[in-house]
Amino acid sequence: GENVGLHLPTLSVQEGDNSIINCAYSNSASDYFIWYKQESGKGPQFIIDIRSNMDKRQGQRVTVLLNKTVKHLSLQIAATQPGDSAVYFCAEASRYTGGFKTIFGAGTRLFVKA
Amino acid sequence: EAGVAQSPRYKIIEKRQSVAFWCNPISGHATLYWYQQILGQGPKLLIQFQNNGVVDDSQLPKDRFSAERLKGVDSTLKIQPAKLEDSAVYLCASNLAGGLSGELFFGEGSRLTVL
Numbered sequence: 001g002e003n004v005g006l007h008l009p010t011l012s013v014q015e016g017d018n019s020i021i022n023c024a025y026s027n028s029a030s031d032y033f034i035w036y037k038q039e040s041g042k043g044p045q046f047i048i049d050i051r052s053n054m055d056k057r058q059g060q061r062v063t064v065l066l067n068k069t070v071k072h073l074s075l076q077i078a079a080t081q082p083g084d085s086a087v088y089f090c091a092e093a094s095r096y097t098g099g100f101k102t103i104f105g106a107g108t109r110l111f112v113k114a
Numbered sequence: 115e116a117g118v119a120q121s122p123r124y125k126i127i128e129k130r131q132s133v134a135f136w137c138n139p140i141s142g143h144a145t146l147y148w149y150q151q152i153l154g155q156g157p158k159l160l161i162q163f164q165n166n167g168v169v170d171d172s173q174l175p176k177d178r179f180s181a182e183r184l185k186g187v188d189s190t191l192k193i194q195p196a197k198l199e200d201s202a203v204y205l206c207a208s209n210l211a212g213g214l215s216g217e218l219f220f221g222e223g224s225r226l227t228v229l
Contacts, residue, residue: 031216032215032216034215034216036218041222042220042222042223043118043205043220043222043223044157044218044220045220046218046219049215049216049217051215089156089157091156093215093216095216099145099162099164099209099216100145100209100215100216101159101162101169101216102147102216102218103159104149104156104157104158105156106154106155106156107155107156
């Protein structure tokens with residue numbers, strides 16, 4: 001069945017360093033792959049997405065890489081800040097008539113050390 | 115622009131009792147989702163509405179969970195009777211039906227503790 005999973009449950013980085021969060025997916029038919037950030041006591045918040053026909057997309061301090069050959073997705077955060085401490089989820093979205101169905105992975109908790 | 119509103123934020127009940135959660139999506143968002151998030155896990159889709167119609171409820175435990183979106187705007191999710199394993203955060207999300215990527219806008223969630 002559909003499954004979106006993560007390689008590492010926790011990641012600890014030094015403030016100012018770059019962070020790389022990885023994700024493995026199984027549904028090759030997904031249209032979009034999305035990263036969400038969830039802070040304690042809040043709902044997930046959209047960070048960045050990538051279409052399935054792309055392999056890289058950059059945002060502000062974040063880059064998402066998609067490797068369809070090995071079904072791997074990664075989120076790179078440049079110059080990690082204390083405010084980046086949160087749980088990060090990858091998700092895959094499949095289009096249906098009128099909308100999308102989104103499946104989430106288990107999440108990686110990012111700790112930023114000052 | 116107002117975000118997705120959910121209430122109550124917290125609820126504690128005993129097993130076999132009932133509970134209801136309410137969600138008001140962002141204005142104009144035709145699609146509404148209810149997710150269940152158990153501690154330490156990713157959100158799991160329970161039900162998805164397009165306007166007032168159900169698109170997907172394949173993972174909704176229909177013997178105890180029900181949800182409705184009668185007028186295609188706000189929605190309620192009910193659990194009756196509750197079990198211990200229903201302890202979780204119930205997240206409501208919405209998005210535009212014709213959105214480009216399916217970006218979901220989440221509320222802050224309703225945390226349920228079943229004793």
